[in-house]
Each structure stands twice: as structure tokens, then as C-alpha cells.
Amino acid sequence: MHQNKIFQQILDKVEWIKGIIDRKGWDIHQELIYKEPASIDEVSSIEKELGIELPKDYKQLFTECSRNFEFRYQFDEEEPDEFRGIFSGEIYWNLDRLKEQYIENYVHWAKTWLGTSDLDEETLKLEADILNNKVPLMEVPNGDLIVVGYNPSEVVYFSHEGDDMHGKVLGENLWSFLEFHSRVGFIGSEDWQFEPFFDYKQNKMITTGPKVERFINWLEQ
Numbered sequence: 001m002h003q004n005k006i007f008q009q010i011l012d013k014v015e016w017i018k019g020i021i022d023r024k025g026w027d028i029h030q031e032l033i034y035k036e037p038a039s040i041d042e043v044s045s046i047e048k049e050l051g052i053e054l055p056k057d058y059k060q061l062f063t064e065c066s067r068n069f070e071f072r073y074q075f076d077e078e079e080p081d082e083f084r085g086i087f088s089g090e091i092y093w094n095l096d097r098l099k100e101q102y103i104e105n106y107v108h109w110a111k112t113w114l115g116t117s118d119l120d121e122e123t124l125k126l127e128a129d130i131l132n133n134k135v136p137l138m139e140v141p142n143g144d145l146i147v148v149g150y151n152p153s154e155v156v157y158f159s160h161e162g163d164d165m166h167g168k169v170l171g172e173n174l175w176s177f178l179e180f181h182s183r184v185g186f187i188g189s190e191d192w193q194f195e196p197f198f199d200y201k202q203n204k205m206i207t208t209g210p211k212v213e214r215f216i217n218w219l220e221q
Contacts, residue, residue, distance in 0.1 A: 013182040030072035038067040057153035057174040088188035130167040165191035180207040
């Protein structure tokens, strides 16, 4: 699916979930922020400041969709056991905070993790492969990060405590992640909210099929 269609799907799904929120009396914690796209020059300027080139898909998000897009909601409703732990929804990206996120959160976080972890040499190398060459997409309320990598622009979960979802790929690329994330109502960013849709045996997200449809049906019921 082309990125423009995926972004339109995101906009449509925000309206869809807002209808559900209104009908069920759930709480919106952040009304939709939707700012105009950034210019290519603005993105290039930030790249120069950071001394990196951003992933192509990541740049397209800012220059073709929106420089800042945010929406958050929460609910207190009993969900089916297979989806236990999902209690909110969130979507976020913000070019204006990227420099701060990259330097103060991602770079500092990665250096601290690699510098203080009591890991053997082989594990440390594996951790470095996971942590290096990424840019932050979302800051998770529990202190974790959701980041975007390169070639392809895989979306990866960073757990600051090394929990089971640490290093797991949430999307093979940024657009496939956003396509799935919007379909399931932008489930919350904590690892345990993604976990019901992660297949540990196959080591991949479940993005289609009966389980996804059951969750969507539960949202809509």
C-alpha cells in the first residue's frame, strides 16, 4: 500500500476510533494534533545538526504527511483474556522534538544500556546490533522507546529493562507498522500492549487473521 494511502487510512482510523470512544465513554488524553508537512530543507537541516541521514521512509513521514501528529486515548473496560493488558491507544511523531529525542533519549539511553549492562561479549555484540543505527519514533510512558532502523526501515521495540519484547520487530518497515497499528486502533505503546499480537514461536507480529479481526470486532461491539 502506498504511503499516501496509509496516511489516509491513519486519518480515517482516528475518526473511526473517536466514534468508538464517544459511544463507549472512553477518555481522550490528547486531542488530535495534525500539523502541515515539513519542508525537505527543514529535515535536511536537522540531519546536519544530528550528523546522520534519516531513514527514507521516516523522512517521507515528515515531508509528505505531517511534521507533528499526535492522538491518545485510554479506557477502563474489561477486554477478552487474549487481549488482557491493552488499555489505551496512541499514535505519535514529532519532527520538532526529534533532536531532543535523539540526543537525550535514544543516544543517551543506548550508551547507558551498553555501558552498564552486565553482559558477556557475544551478548553485548547482539545488543549493539539491536541498539545502534536507529532513530526514535515514540517515547513509551514506562521509559522504553519505539525506534526506526535502516534498510529496511524496521520498527523495533527497545525495553530499558530488557523484557521479552526488547529488540522485537513491530513492523518490517515504517509504513507496514503504521498500517497495522492504525487498523487495531493504535494500541498503546507499552510492550505488554503489543505482546498479544506477537508470536514468539515465529518471532514476528501477527498483523492479519482471526486474532486481529477478533480484536477489531471487540472494539466495534
